[in-house]
Amino acid sequence: MAWLPRSRTPMTSWRHTMSRRWTTWAACSPHWTRADMREVLEELDAWRKAGEDIAVATVVETWGSSPRPLGSKMLVTRSGKMAGSVSNGCIEGDVFTEAQGVLKSGEPKLAAYGVADDVAFEVGLACGGHIEVFIQPLGGEHERLIEMLSRDEPATLRTNLGSGETELIQGAGSDSELARRDGDWFVEPFRRQARLVIIGAIHIAIPLHRLAKLMGYRVTVIDARAKFANQERFPDADQLIVAWPDEGLRQIAVDSSTYVVILTHDPKFDLPALRSVLKEDAGYIGAIGSRK
Numbered sequence: 001m002a003w004l005p006r007s008r009t010p011m012t013s014w015r016h017t018m019s020r021r022w023t024t025w026a027a028c029s030p031h032w033t034r035a036d037m038r039e040v041l042e043e044l045d046a047w048r049k050a051g052e053d054i055a056v057a058t059v060v061e062t063w064g065s066s067p068r069p070l071g072s073k074m075l076v077t078r079s080g081k082m083a084g085s086v087s088n089g090c091i092e093g094d095v096f097t098e099a100q101g102v103l104k105s106g107e108p109k110l111a112a113y114g115v116a117d118d119v120a121f122e123v124g125l126a127c128g129g130h131i132e133v134f135i136q137p138l139g140g141e142h143e144r145l146i147e148m149l150s151r152d153e154p155a156t157l158r159t160n161l162g163s164g165e166t167e168l169i170q171g172a173g174s175d176s177e178l179a180r181r182d183g184d185w186f187v188e189p190f191r192r193q194a195r196l197v198i199i200g201a202i203h204i205a206i207p208l209h210r211l212a213k214l215m216g217y218r219v220t221v222i223d224a225r226a227k228f229a230n231q232e233r234f235p236d237a238d239q240l241i242v243a244w245p246d247e248g249l250r251q252i253a254v255d256s257s258t259y260v261v262i263l264t265h266d267p268k269f270d271l272p273a274l275r276s277v278l279k280e281d282a283g284y285i286g287a288i289g290s291r292k
Helices: 037-049 092-105 140-150 205-214 245-249 267-277
Strands: 003-009 018-022 054-064 073-077 082-084 109-114 129-137 155-160 166-170 180-182 185-190 195-199 218-223 239-242 258-262 284-287
Touching (some): 037 073, 037 082, 054 092, 092 109, 140 166, 140 185, 195 205, 195 245, 245 267, 258 267, 267 284
Parallel strands (some): 018 109, 195 218, 218 239, 258 284
Antiparallel strands (some): 054 073, 073 082, 109 129, 155 166, 155 185, 180 185
């Protein structure tokens, strides 16, 4: 991985602070769904164009039961807008208040939430857990990260929780690497967005493409028949390719973040698709077949 030009921005003008708040975790959704920077790009783009001052809150440490995994994000503007989540609604109100203070002072802050501090009984988390949230103003590295994500380029953002220094690195490491705390550094890999490639615009492909979008995939539909592969039938598809499967696959970059399903159940479509995709490094290849 190579360093991006001017990617290091030390922040030595502020004094690092830690806010600790302990409470019994209140009713929150238990689902570990992550809201990372990619999921709030639409709001970020609109707020940046409107000239909003924005704070970024990131879950950087968890112990025990935690409503959100590491790297989950929440955005707060000076005017009071919010996007994303760090706890499925448990501590968002308090994080919002802390973020307003960060925007006013310009100084990042590390806030901790858990069990048994009377100071924070108004803030709730799910039982037996503890999380730390790093809150900082949106900076230059975030701006460049947003640009890279909009181009679906892999990157790694490193934030020093002691000094406030941030670094943006090209590439995101191996597929198994997740957001993690590494000493004083918080490391966030952002890989290319997972893509589902559906070959065969048949009837079951319609609910499949909708489900894939709900799960956060980019969806490409390939079929040589324009009367099937069209926007009317696949309104949520990111890309529609009217071509034979092997020709269509050559128009996209198939890598380990690409998942291919072949639904045509017709040898004249299936075989060219399989011959083509088996030469690539796809993360998953599936095809409809008989039991025999």
